[in-house]
Amino acid sequence: MTNQNGRFGIHGGQYIPETLMNAVIELEEAYNHYKDDPAFNAELTALFNEYAGRPSRLYYAEKMTKDLGGAKIYLKREDLNHTGSHKINNVLGQALLAKKMGKTRLIAETGAGQHGVATATAAALLGMECVVFMGEEDTIRQALNVYRMRLLGSEVIPVKTGTATLKDAVSEAMREWTSRIADTHYCLGSVMGPHPFPTIVRDFQAVISREIKAQLMEKEGRLPDAVIACVGGGSNAMGSFYHFIEDKGVRLIGCEAAGRGIDTFETAATVNTGKLGIFHGMKSYFCQDEYGQIAPVYSISAGLDYPGIGPEHAHLHDIGRAEYVPVTDDEAVDSFEYLSKTEGIIPAIESAHAVAYARKIAPVMNKDQIIVITISGRGDKDCAAIARYRGEDIHE
């Protein structure tokens, strides 16, 4: 799907300072060399299976299916991976690649802390130094993950600039990379940023849809009717969609964080409220004002609180291959509680956005239809914040 110059339709590209150009070219060359290298892939597969616990389960949510009374619902359990989310897939791939490139230090941005924890984990495992940039606001919302990263031996740098959230953490990680390139790999956490990151991250996350396809074939002997995943930058969604893109009968649905609603300023629903722009190394859709100033977005979910979306998603939207729908804080919190009570699975608040949309469409679908929801992460990290949202003050 990636064009020669790292484009997905009109989106993507490499809008970065000259200082970083040779670094991304070096990364692209290394990736092209290793992606088809049997030894590299054997090593990565061993890490996926033995260390991260893959393949993740495709679980038939029978109670939820009965309760909604429509389509049959399966949950792709990325929350069961080591470190508790899909982020480990990409991180193990990139960390291994960086190590092969001779890099000794990883830097990363993080929103909810899941990507930071995954990067810190891979760094510990592979004996690399690790520095994670995290918006100061998010270090407060996700204090437990800050502790986890430090426990794993990483340095966590709170970012105070701008809105002190995910976009500022990305900016600061990019700044750090321009100052130290020789020994450092920027382990970007989503299908965004300059080429080749959107392609590399997608390929490492594509294991999700590869497994869904095989597992569902085994259980049901057919493809799903819809695949639903939450979208911030869009890595778990891209991973969940990728191997279904050519299967036109499969609806691909990305759930954006609408925050308090797409008719308010407190939203992070990029496709639904943003416009075409150039930021963080890529051309894509961004929430911005009429002069191109990036908007201070909002969502209850720190992981979806980002003003842009990966360029391949922007392209899938343009060509009508995937749908991007807004889901509000209220709907997500309600589904966070719903899945906990109905299936005994506490989803990440990010993933709860996907659950919420499935609850809207499943009842109006036929009983012989199948929905797969990707549960991108587990919700332990969110319990304190959701309790606060419900007016209950608990201490972690």
Place this chain on the structure above:
Amino acid sequence: MSKIREAFDGKKAFIAFITCGDPDLETTAACVRAAVANGAGLIELGIPFSDPTAEGPVIQGANLRALTGGVTTDKIFDMVRSLRQDVTVPMVFMTYANVVFSYGAERFLSTCNEIGMDGVILPDLPYEEKEEFLPLCHTYGVNLISLIAPTSENRIAMIAKEAEGFLYIVSSLGVTGTRSEIKTDLKSIVEVVRQNTDIPCAIGFGISNPDQAKKMADISDGAIVGSAIIKIIEKYGKEAPAHVGEYVKEMTEGMKIS
């Protein structure tokens, strides 16, 4: 011939960077006039951006203060219109790709032409992406300034061959901001540049004192100073123009321009 060349005609150029609207546009205009009166040969006007990823803390702060103060691209165009009634030195905009893109590249660049801006510097538009704006830059006679970094190595010749206006050589790794020492082997970079183009080249990032400026101008055609000026504006606010003038005088005298 590009008007930008005038800044380097038979002399070394002192290039002053000022973020528009910090603390307000009247002060910006007065700082520009003070810099020009004291020997600045070229002015870089920064259009603030919410997320300036190539800037260090000093210029990030200026961007934030300017945006908080309500400055917009249109208001900056108006300021330039009035500056151009008496300021004749070449001037270029320095901003981020999204500011130009979202305004509408054609609308932005045709306005540059109309108000007398001679070029644009976009630090997030490398060689590989310059086609995004280059054709329209040519249509409207606005030079798209290319940058060369310490990591450019095998890319220097390719960039220099197609460069226009002047070449901006980034002195150090990292973001903008003053540095006590510049370690990059800039002489070798300039040598490769000279072999591939005859347009002037100036060095920026990290320069704050006359001694550094002289050294940089000795090995190239000029020195670009941003953060050191922004620090003065941050410190003195509306009273900054006189102090900026004094500083520029010290720098240009050190470089033996004035």
